[in-house]
Amino acid sequence: DADVTQTPRNRITKTGKRIMLECSQTKGHDRMYWYRQDPGLGLQLIYYSFDVKDINKGEISDGYSVSRQAQAKFSLSLESAIPNQTALYFCATSEGGTGGETQYFGPGTRLLVL
Amino acid sequence: DAKTTQPPSMDCAEGRAANLPCNHSTISGNEYVYWYRQIHSQGPQYIIHGLKNNETNEMASLIITEDRKSSTLILPHATLRDTAVYYCIVRPRNTGTASKLTFGTGTRLQVTL
Secondary structure (H helix, E strand, O other): OOOEEEEOOEEEEOOOOOEEEEEEEOOOOOEEEEEEEOOOOOEEEEEEEEEOOEEEEOOOOOOEEEEEEEOOEEEEEEOOOOHHHOEEEEEEEEOOHHHOOOEEEOOOEEEEEO | OOOOEOOOEEEEEOOOOEEEEEEOOOOOOOEEEEEEEEOOOOOOEEEEEEOOOOEEOOOOEEEEOOOOOEEEEEEOOOOHHHOEEEEEEEEEOOOOOOOOOOOOOOEEEEEEO
C-alpha cells in the first residue's frame, strides 16, 4: 500500500462550490504539506503543518484552508472554488527534526473548476 | 536556498548510464544537494541527497565535486521508466521553519530504445 494517499484522485467542480481534498499517511511523519502545480510549472506551497497543533501558511494560501485532524491526516479545503484553482494538488510528508527533510509525495489530485 | 542550474533536456539510450549535471555555485556550507524526479503528472519522487561525499543507493549515485559547486546524478542503467523530469534542489537539511521545496525547471530526461 502507498505510504501517502490522496482522495479523490480526480475532481470536477463548479465555481463557488466548497470542496475538500484529503491526505493520509502511514509513514508516521510529523510534518505534512500541501502543494499545487500548474501545467509546466514547479510546485507552490499552500499550507504546511509540523504537528497536529501547528498550521502555517505557505506562499499561496489565499482561498484555501486546512485541517490537521490527526498526525496521519491533513485536509485541504477550497472555500469557494474558482477556475484559476484548476491544478494538480500534491500532499507531502517529512520526518523533520534530526530525521531530515526528505519529502515524500502522494499521487496527486487533479482538480478542474468550471 | 541556493539557486541551481540544469540543462533543460537530455536523451539517453536504454541500458546506458544517464548522467544528469547540476550547477549550484552559490551553495553554502550547511546546504545539502537533493534530487527528485517527477514522472508525468505523478507526485515527485525522492531519489537521493548528499552533503559533500558521494552517495549511492538502490536508485542512483550522486557525485559532488570537491568544491561542492556542482554535482551529477547517475542512473547506472537507464530504462524507459526513468523518463521523467529530474530536479536538483539545494537546501539546508533541517530548516526548523518552512520546508518548501523549490522545484526549478529541472532536466527532462528522455530514455529511448
